[in-house]
Amino acid sequence: MTTLRRICSTLLAAAALCGVFSLVLAPDALAQGCAMCGTAFIKDDPVTRAFNWSVLFLIAMPYTIFGLAAGWLFLAHRRRGRHRAEVIAMPVTRPVPAPATGPEES
Amino acid sequence: MTVGALTVPRRPVSTTPDVREPAVSNTRLAIVIVITAESMLFAGLIGMFLVFRLSQNWPPPDLPRLPVGITALNSVVLFASLVPLTRALRGARAHDGTGRGGVKIAALLGGLFLTIQGVEWLRLLAHGLTPGSSVYGGTFYLLIGTHGLHVLVAVVWLTVLAVLERRARRGWNSWAGLEMCTLYWYFVCGLWAVLFPLVYIY
Numbered sequence: 001m002t003t004l005r006r007i008c009s010t011l012l013a014a015a016a017l018c019g020v021f022s023l024v025l026a027p028d029a030l031a032q033g034c035a036m037c038g039t040a041f042i043k044d045d046p047v048t049r050a051f052n053w054s055v056l057f058l059i060a061m062p063y064t065i066f067g068l069a070a071g072w073l074f075l076a077h078r079r080r081g082r083h084r085a086e087v088i089a090m091p092v093t094r095p096v097p098a099p100a101t102g103p104e105e106s
Numbered sequence: 107m108t109v110g111a112l113t114v115p116r117r118p119v120s121t122t123p124d125v126r127e128p129a130v131s132n133t134r135l136a137i138v139i140v141i142t143a144e145s146m147l148f149a150g151l152i153g154m155f156l157v158f159r160l161s162q163n164w165p166p167p168d169l170p171r172l173p174v175g176i177t178a179l180n181s182v183v184l185f186a187s188l189v190p191l192t193r194a195l196r197g198a199r200a201h202d203g204t205g206r207g208g209v210k211i212a213a214l215l216g217g218l219f220l221t222i223q224g225v226e227w228l229r230l231l232a233h234g235l236t237p238g239s240s241v242y243g244g245t246f247y248l249l250i251g252t253h254g255l256h257v258l259v260a261v262v263w264l265t266v267l268a269v270l271e272r273r274a275r276r277g278w279n280s281w282a283g284l285e286m287c288t289l290y291w292y293f294v295c296g297l298w299a300v301l302f303p304l305v306y307i308y
Contacts, residue, residue: 046160046161046162047161049160049161050156050157050158050159050160050161051157051161053156053160054153054154054156054157054160055153057149057152057153057156058149058150058153061145061146061149061153062146062149065142065145065146065149066142069138069139069142072138073130073135076129076130077129077130079129080129081129
């Protein structure tokens, strides 16, 4: 396994573990929400719902955009590496020139 | 020794990276960074629009309705400009002269899109939908106006490329600028595919 793949696997595993631990160990913290939003907005109000959707959209957008760009870069490098491997593995054939024939020495 | 083909065994692989040609060219990387930054700008504007759109009666009953039909036709004009531009880029990469004139056609179609948008805006202003009339007008002109500004920049860029293409009679010497402009045009058209349903239809 290449170093880059090993690093990516480690980072993914660490991110997954952090996500699992934060969900399992912090259920009370998740229920509290934002103090400003909790005091400023009325429950079941269209404005509250609108802000909720807008905040969710804005939270998702940086990860989506940068994830797409990073994914494209990753795939471009991978495609390039595969192409290089194919070029290197290609057998090279070249015709061997016929030996020069001249008058036989007596 | 026999005459024939000789198979050479696999040559040793160099451990030093090939620095002559990166996997992603600098021009592509630069325009992707610009597009990423512009996407974040529009994400903020769309987030702002969503707050107002979802929190009140939309559209307000006393304000003029947006011209959905004519703008839908205008959208077809914009998306149609992708075809000649893509053909021009492919022809430039292949050096076979196909798609010549595609940049000019894309620039003309982009200009037509902006002209029709401008005419519709003048009609809306005459009917009372101004940026200061309400949140409805303000968000509409801000969101669509920002997109229009990006289209204007792209049309100017396309026009410059069309002039350069006309001067280079034997084809493109370097198509990096054309590639960057084409990617930016894809972004502008993709953005309109999101903005039109969100602002005009939803």
